[in-house]
Amino acid sequence: MFRICLQGAYRDDNGKPVVLECVREAERRIAGNLNMEYLPMGGSVKMVEETLKLAYGENSELIKEKRIAAVQALSGTGACRLFADFQKRFCPDSQIYIPVPTWANHHNIWRDAQVPQKTYHYYHPESKGLDFAAMIDDIKGMSLFSSQNAPNGSFFLLHACAHNPTGVDPSEEQWREISHHIKAKGHFAFFDMAYQGFASGDPEKDAKAIRIFLEDGHHIGIAQSYAKNMGLYGQRVGCLSVLCEDEKQAVAVKSQLQQLARPMYSNPPVHGALIVSTILSDPDLKKQWLKEVKVMADRIIGMRTALRGNLEKLGSPLSWQHITNQIGMFCYSGLTPEQVDRLTNEFHIYMTRNGRISMAGVTTGNVEYLANAIHEVTK
Amino acid sequence: MRPEFTLPSSSSSSSADRRLNALVRHLATASMVSQTAVAFSPTSGFHGDSVFSHVVRAPEDPILGVTVAYNKDPSPVKLNLGVGAYRTEEGKPLVLNVVRKAEQMLLNDKSRVKEYLPIVGIAEFNKLSAKLIFGADSPAIRENRVTTVQCLSGTGSLRVGAEFLARHYHQKTIYIPQPTWGNHPKVFTLAGLSVKTYRYYDPTTRGMNFQGLLEDLGSAPSGSIVLLHACAHNPTGVDPTLQQWEQIRQLMRSKALLPFFDSAYQGFASGNLDEDAQSIRMFVADGGECFVAQSYAKNMGLYGERVGALSVVCRAADVASKVESQLKLVIRPMFSNPPIHGASIVATILKDSNMFNEWTIELKAMADRIISMRKQLFDALHARGTPGDWSHIIKQIGMFTFTGLNSKQVEFMTREYHIYMTSDGRISMAGLSSKTVPHLADAIHAAVTRMS
Numbered sequence: 037m038f039r040i041c042l043q044g045a046y047r048d049d050n051g052k053p054v055v056l057e058c059v060r061e062a063e064r065r066i067a068g069n070l071n072m073e074y075l076p077m078g079g080s081v082k083m084v085e086e087t088l089k090l091a092y093g094e095n096s097e098l099i100k101e102k103r104i105a106a107v108q109a110l111s112g113t114g115a116c117r118l119f120a121d122f123q124k125r126f127c128p129d130s131q132i133y134i135p136v137p138t139w140a141n142h143h144n145i146w147r148d149a150q151v152p153q154k155t156y157h158y159y160h161p162e163s164k165g166l167d168f169a170a171m172i173d174d175i176k177g178m179s180l181f182s183s184q185n186a187p188n189g190s191f192f193l194l195h196a197c198a199h200n201p202t203g204v205d206p207s208e209e210q211w212r213e214i215s216h217h218i219k220a221k222g223h224f225a226f227f228d229m230a231y232q233g234f235a236s237g238d239p240e241k242d243a244k245a246i247r248i249f250l251e252d253g254h255h256i257g258i259a260q261s262y263a264k265n266m267g268l269y270g271q272r273v274g275c276l277s278v279l280c281e282d283e284k285q286a287v288a289v290k291s292q293l294q295q296l297a298r299p300m301y302s303n304p305p306v307h308g309a310l311i312v313s314t315i316l317s318d319p320d321l322k323k324q325w326l327k328e329v330k331v332m333a334d335r336i337i338g339m340r341t342a343l344r345g346n347l348e349k350l351g352s353p354l355s356w357q358h359i360t361n362q363i364g365m366f367c368y369s370g371l372t373p374e375q376v377d378r379l380t381n382e383f384h385i386y387m388t389r390n391g392r393i394s395m396a397g398v399t400t401g402n403v404e405y406l407a408n409a410i411h412e413v414t415k
Numbered sequence: 416m417r418p419e420f421t422l423p424s425s426s427s428s429s430s431a432d433r434r435l436n437a438l439v440r441h442l443a444t445a446s447m448v449s450q451t452a453v454a455f456s457p458t459s460g461f462h463g464d465s466v467f468s469h470v471v472r473a474p475e476d477p478i479l480g481v482t483v484a485y486n487k488d489p490s491p492v493k494l495n496l497g498v499g500a501y502r503t504e505e506g507k508p509l510v511l512n513v514v515r516k517a518e519q520m521l522l523n524d525k526s527r528v529k530e531y532l533p534i535v536g537i538a539e540f541n542k543l544s545a546k547l548i549f550g551a552d553s554p555a556i557r558e559n560r561v562t563t564v565q566c567l568s569g570t571g572s573l574r575v576g577a578e579f580l581a582r583h584y585h586q587k588t589i590y591i592p593q594p595t596w597g598n599h600p601k602v603f604t605l606a607g608l609s610v611k612t613y614r615y616y617d618p619t620t621r622g623m624n625f626q627g628l629l630e631d632l633g634s635a636p637s638g639s640i641v642l643l644h645a646c647a648h649n650p651t652g653v654d655p656t657l658q659q660w661e662q663i664r665q666l667m668r669s670k671a672l673l674p675f676f677d678s679a680y681q682g683f684a685s686g687n688l689d690e691d692a693q694s695i696r697m698f699v700a701d702g703g704e705c706f707v708a709q710s711y712a713k714n715m716g717l718y719g720e721r722v723g724a725l726s727v728v729c730r731a732a733d734v735a736s737k738v739e740s741q742l743k744l745v746i747r748p749m750f751s752n753p754p755i756h757g758a759s760i761v762a763t764i765l766k767d768s769n770m771f772n773e774w775t776i777e778l779k780a781m782a783d784r785i786i787s788m789r790k791q792l793f794d795a796l797h798a799r800g801t802p803g804d805w806s807h808i809i810k811q812i813g814m815f816t817f818t819g820l821n822s823k824q825v826e827f828m829t830r831e832y833h834i835y836m837t838s839d840g841r842i843s844m845a846g847l848s849s850k851t852v853p854h855l856a857d858a859i860h861a862a863v864t865r866m867s
Contacts, residue, residue, distance in 0.1 A: 053530055055527075071510050074718045074719050114751075141748060299605045302570040302598065303721070307754070307757070308756070
C-alpha cells in the first residue's frame, strides 16, 4: 500500500531521515576526547560565538563591540521560552503579537511565560500569500476592525524566513517597510529563525530580514535553532540573543538570561553544542555543512517545482503558483479539511488538516502520485 | 504609567465611532515606549534606547564564584573544594569507562538518527530509570502506577514536577529543608509555588535537628508538598537514619503531605544503588503517592549532558496516565522534547547486564574514594590534635562535608592556604586527594586555632 507522510522532519529522496556527513565527522572527532563537565549557565561560548556570526554576519561590528547578549538555549523552543520569560520579568506590562497562523507551540510558550498575546494578520488565504496591507495596519495599530491594535512598544514575533506553517515570506521590499513601521511605533522585533540555510539554501540570504532590521537600528532578539539546518533535532541545540545598547548592557542582560536558565535546567546540554562548534570552527567542515544544507534546500525547491509542474500538466483548473512561491519545509496547499480527509482515506496521504504539506516528505518517487491525488480531490 | 482610556468596543457601528476608536488607541501609550526609536537613519541608527535599558546585572552565582576566584589564583598549592563534580586522585574530571563504551556503541550504530524524541523522551530510558530508583520488583511499577518522563537532569526534573504541581495540585506551598541546595528555592518559585522551610541541620551537633524537623512538618498545613533529599543531603551530608525516615514517613502520611524527592546521588552516597534508594522505596511501599526527580549527573558522570527523569507515583494507573498527559503540556512549551545523547548512553548501560555491573563497580569506586578521603581528613585532624569534634566528617555522607567552619575561618583558609570553598564552610570531598589532604588539614587546624 502506497503511503506518504507529509508531516515532520526532513527526508531524503528515498524518504529516509538524514544525518549530515559533517555531523558524523564532528561526532567522530568529539567521541573519547572530552569530558562531560557542566557547561557554564550560558552554554558553550564557542558555539554561541559561531552562531551569532551566522545571524548577525561573519564580520558584524555588533559582535566586535560585544553588544549582543547571547546564551545557548534548548533549540528554538528553549530560546523562545527563555526570551518570553525574560520579557515577562523585565517588561511585565508588555504583550506579544503573534502572526496568524504560526507554529502552534508559539502560543503555548508565551502563555506559559504568562505574557498576554495578541495576533496580527499574516496569511492571506485567497491569494495563499502575504496579507501585507493588513499586517502593516496591525503594526501601525491602525486597523479599524481589529480589537488587537498594538500599543507602542509592543513585542512582535517575526519568522525570519520560511514561515511555519505557510511558507509565505515577505519580499525584501516588504521587509524594509515592515522594519520602518515597527521602528516608527517603537515595537520590539523578536525573530524566530528555525530555518536559516534551509529556506533558500544560502544562510546569508535567509538572514536578510534580520540584517535589514539591524541596518535600521532596531535592538532585536533572535531565537536560532540547529534542529533542521544541521539535522540535530533531538540534540536540542539553539541560541537566544538580544542586541543591546552597549557592552555593559549586554553583560547585564546575559546575566539575567542566565538567572532564568538556572532554575529551569541549570546549564544546557553539551553534546549538540560540541557538534555545532566543531563544525563551524573548522573551515572544511563548515564548507561541507554549507554544501549539505544547500542540497537539502535544493531538493525541497526541486520538489516544489515538480509538484506544481505535475499539477499543471494534469490540467488542474486551480492555480498552484503558491507551491513555488512559498519557501522552506512547508507548503500551505489551500486544501480544505475535507479534501485532506479524502487524501488520507482514499490515497493514504497524511498531512495536517489545515492543508499544510511538509515538502520534506515529497520525493521523486511519490510526487506524481501526490499530484494525481491532489488533482482528484480538487478538480 | 499608562494613561487610562476606556476603549470602546470594536463592534461600535458608526464610522465616526471607529475613527474615534483609532484615535483613542493612538493616544494610549505603553509604559516601555522607546521615544527615540522614531528617528530613522540607515547608517547611524544604533543609539536609540533599548526596551531593556533598565536591566541590571545579576549577582554572580556564589558557587561559580568560587571557581572563578580559584582560577585566578597563581599559587601552586591551591585547592578547589567548591566544585560539585567528582575528581580523581589526580584531580581530574572522570568519564566512566562504561560511558565511553556506550558512546562508542552509539557512534558505531549507523542506523541511529538524531530525530526528535517524543515529548516524554526515550521510553526505554524512562522505564529503566523507574526500575533503578523504585526497584525492579516495585509494586507501583507492576501496577502501572508510575509515570516517568525524561528531563534535563535533576534541575529540569524538579522544575517540570513543580510546574505541574503549581497548576494541578491543591496546595501551592513546598517545604524545603534548611539548608538546601541554593537553586532549590529559585526552581520552585519560578514554577509558581511558594516556598517555606523546615528545620533540618543542627549547627551545634553538625547533625540532624530531628525534633525541629518533626515539629515543622507536623505543623505544616495538610497536603503541603515537602522536598526531601533522598540521600547525601546537599550541602550538609547529613541524612536521616532508617528509623528516622520511618518516622518522617508516618508523620507525612498522617498529614497527607506530598513527598517530592530529589535523588541526585543514588549509588554515589553509600556506594550501593539500592541502599541509597531506601528512603524513596519506603514511601512507595506504603502505597502512597510521591514525586521523584532523578539525576545521572554525578552517578554516571554525565554532568553536562543533562540527563534526568521525573517520576510520579500515583494511586492508580489511570491517574498516572492522565498525569503524564499533563506533564507533556508543561514540557512542550519549555523545550519541546529532551536531548537525546545522554539518555541514550544511560539506556544503553542500564539495559545491558554486563554494562550495568561495570557501572556499579565504577560507581562504588567513586563512592569509596570519597569515603576514604573522609577517613583520611578525619585522621589527619586527629593526628594534629585539632581542637573540636570532627567526627561529622566521617558521619556525613555523599560528596559534601559541612565543616562547621565560619565565614571568617573560610576566608582565612583561602587567603593563607589558597583553599577555595563556599562561604558556608561546605567542602567537596570529591576535590580532595591523598596528596592534598595534609594541606587541607593544616589549613583547618590553623583556622580553628588562630581564628574564631
